Amino acid sequence: MNKKKEGKTALLHLPKRATNHSSELIRQGDQDWLANRSHQAMIALRDYIESDPKRLGGIPVFKGTRFSVPQLFAELADSDAIADIAADLDLSAAKLRKFLHALAVYLNRPVTT
Numbered sequence: 001m002n003k004k005k006e007g008k009t010a011l012l013h014l015p016k017r018a019t020n021h022s023s024e025l026i027r028q029g030d031q032d033w034l035a036n037r038s039h040q041a042m043i044a045l046r047d048y049i050e051s052d053p054k055r056l057g058g059i060p061v062f063k064g065t066r067f068s069v070p071q072l073f074a075e076l077a078d079s080d081a082i083a084d085i086a087a088d089l090d091l092s093a094a095k096l097r098k099f100l101h102a103l104a105v106y107l108n109r110p111v112t113t
Helices: 028-045 069-077 081-089 093-107
Strands: 018-020 023-025
Touching: 069 081, 069 093, 081 093
Parallel strands: none
Antiparallel strands: 018 023
8 A cells, every 4th residue: 555645645654574485574673663653652542542440341442431442443444434535545445344343353352551
């Protein structure tokens, strides 16, 4: 998905990865980049997401609500907007829906610290 649409800019630039035959190797610089990126994302998410064992058993929710993060992804996956997003990104709508549902399932668990 390295295609750029006219008038659109990429928000995230992933590092190139080296490959070695059938297995993919991640260089140390890539690991550092990913660790830094993950850390920055977690800091930003703290302003919007919270996890409390007394609220939905610790599943991440939007602060001050009982609306879970996994539910957002599930709702988005089932929305009509997916067709437009998929068309804009030259992706399969079905694959995008499956990805969002898989992400919702993955996130639908208590956060442990």
